[in-house]
Amino acid sequence: MSALDQLPSFTPGARTMLGDEVYGSLQQSILDGTFPPDARINAGELARHFAVSPTPVREALARLESDGLVEKLPLRGYRTTDLLDRRRLGELFELRLLLEPGTAASAAERRSASDVADLTKEVKAGRSAVGEDDAYRLLSQHDVRLHDLVFRSAQNETVRQAYARTHCHLHTFRLAYTGAYVTDTVDEHAAVAEAISAGDANAAADAMRTHIEHSRDRLMRVID
Numbered sequence: 001m002s003a004l005d006q007l008p009s010f011t012p013g014a015r016t017m018l019g020d021e022v023y024g025s026l027q028q029s030i031l032d033g034t035f036p037p038d039a040r041i042n043a044g045e046l047a048r049h050f051a052v053s054p055t056p057v058r059e060a061l062a063r064l065e066s067d068g069l070v071e072k073l074p075l076r077g078y079r080t081t082d083l084l085d086r087r088r089l090g091e092l093f094e095l096r097l098l099l100e101p102g103t104a105a106s107a108a109e110r111r112s113a114s115d116v117a118d119l120t121k122e123v124k125a126g127r128s129a130v131g132e133d134d135a136y137r138l139l140s141q142h143d144v145r146l147h148d149l150v151f152r153s154a155q156n157e158t159v160r161q162a163y164a165r166t167h168c169h170l171h172t173f174r175l176a177y178t179g180a181y182v183t184d185t186v187d188e189h190a191a192v193a194e195a196i197s198a199g200d201a202n203a204a205a206d207a208m209r210t211h212i213e214h215s216r217d218r219l220m221r222v223i224d
């Protein structure tokens, strides 16, 4: 059975599938390994599978290329990218350690009342994801939102965008897709959120540094 056969099918005659849905479906299939690393992706076959015109498929592939999940092969369509290796993963975490503790400190100094409310709500969402059937996916989404909230609270859009462009959560999620999720993450997030809410810059930086170092060590164990 080819990877294409395992993609969610689309009912002909129903409304036209949108570019966003094609993108979402393909992204999920790459993250969960339905399309493994170095799989060829043929835009024409995808368009037929989803019963759409080539345009939404081309748009979806361009977005996946900017996510770093596919790359264009000269005159031969696309291939899915390789998983992060140990070195790349180490580099990614080095970057995070440079950016995020300082950002958490700034967030403690600049956060608004609504940032505090959002952080508190997000930690709750993380806690309620634990124990769900798809906890790994839910916790991964919670992780993306929590870190983005810290960047937003720090009110530095340049740093926030630079971080977003690494798509680090997407790539680590793909890497550890079949790995067990850990609930420690939510406790570590809670410590970060509490320090930011309390306006304690040093504690926020420390809690973030600890969280990133622990995340790195957990992922390195998955790779080894």
Ligand SMILES: [Zn+2]
Residues within 6 Å of the ligand: 143, 146, 147, 185, 189, 211, 215
């Ligand atoms: Zn996290």
